[in-house]
Amino acid sequence: DADVTQTPRNRITKTGKRIMLECSQTKGHDRMYWYRQDPGLGLQLIYYSFDVKDINKGEISDGYSVSRQAQAKFSLSLESAIPNQTALYFCATSDGPGTGGNAGELFFGEGSRLTVL
Amino acid sequence: AQKITQTQPGMFVQEKEAVTLDCTYDTSDPSYGLFWYKQPSSGEMIFLIYQGSYDQQNATEGRYSLNFQKARKSANLVISASQLGDSAMYFCAMRETNNNDMRFGAGTRLTVKP
Numbered sequence: 001d002a003d004v005t006q007t008p009r010n011r012i013t014k015t016g017k018r019i020m021l022e023c024s025q026t027k028g029h030d031r032m033y034w035y036r037q038d039p040g041l042g043l044q045l046i047y048y049s050f051d052v053k054d055i056n057k058g059e060i061s062d063g064y065s066v067s068r069q070a071q072a073k074f075s076l077s078l079e080s081a082i083p084n085q086t087a088l089y090f091c092a093t094s095d096g097p098g099t100g101g102n103a104g105e106l107f108f109g110e111g112s113r114l115t116v117l
Numbered sequence: 118a119q120k121i122t123q124t125q126p127g128m129f130v131q132e133k134e135a136v137t138l139d140c141t142y143d144t145s146d147p148s149y150g151l152f153w154y155k156q157p158s159s160g161e162m163i164f165l166i167y168q169g170s171y172d173q174q175n176a177t178e179g180r181y182s183l184n185f186q187k188a189r190k191s192a193n194l195v196i197s198a199s200q201l202g203d204s205a206m207y208f209c210a211m212r213e214t215n216n217n218d219m220r221f222g223a224g225t226r227l228t229v230k231p
Contacts, residue, residue, distance in 0.1 A: 042222050
C-alpha cells in the first residue's frame with residue numbers, strides 16, 4: 001500500500017458542486033500539504049498544516065478550504081467548483097527539515113485528477 | 118512573487134550525454150533548502166536530491182549532482198550519462214526555514230534521444 005493515499009484518483013464534476021479530496025498517510029509525518037499542478041505552472045501550494053491545530057494558506061488558497069482531522073488525514077474541499085479548478089491535485093507529507101539528518105523532502109500521493117465541467 | 122525560476126520549458130539530450138537543468142531562486146532567508154523532483158509520464162513525484170544553504174559541498178546522488186552557486190542564487194541539476202528513462206518533467210523547489218512551506222518552479226521537460 002502507498003504511504004500517502006489520495007481519494008478519489010479521478011473525478012468529473014459540474015460547476016457549483018462541492019468536492020472533497022481526501023489524503024491519508026502512514027508515514028507518521030506531522031506536516032501535510034496540498035498542491036495543484038497545471039501545465040506550465042508547476043506545482044502551486046494551496047494549503048499546508050504542521051499539526052492538527054495548525055492550518056496555513058499557500059499561494060492559491062482562494063476557493064479552497066482544508067481540514068486536518070487527525071495527524072494522518074488532511075482533506076481539501078472545493079465548496080463550489082468552477083472550471084478553472086480543473087487540475088491535478090497532489091497531497092504531500094514531510095517530517096520537516098533536519099529531522100534525524102533528513103532533508104525533509106516531500107513524499108507525494110499519486111495525485112487526484114479533477115475535471116470541472 | 119515567483120521565487121523559483123526554471124527558464125527552460127524543454128530540453129533535449131542525447132543518450133549517454135550529460136545535461137544541465139537550470140534553476141534560480143530568490144530569498145532573503147539565510148537558511149533554506151533546495152530540492153529537485155522528477156515527474157515521469159506516469160505522474161508520480163520522485164525526490165532526487167537536496168542541497169542545504171549552509172552545505173559547503175555540492176550534493177551528489179548517483180548520476181545526479183547539484184551545481185550550487187550561492188552568490189548567484191542558482192541550483193542547477195546535472196544528470197550525467199543520460200538514460201532513456203530520464204525523460205520526464207523536472208522540478209526545482211525551495212523551502213525557506215522561516216516559512217517552512219515548499220515552493221516549486223514551473224518545471225523543465227527533459228527528453229532523452231536514443
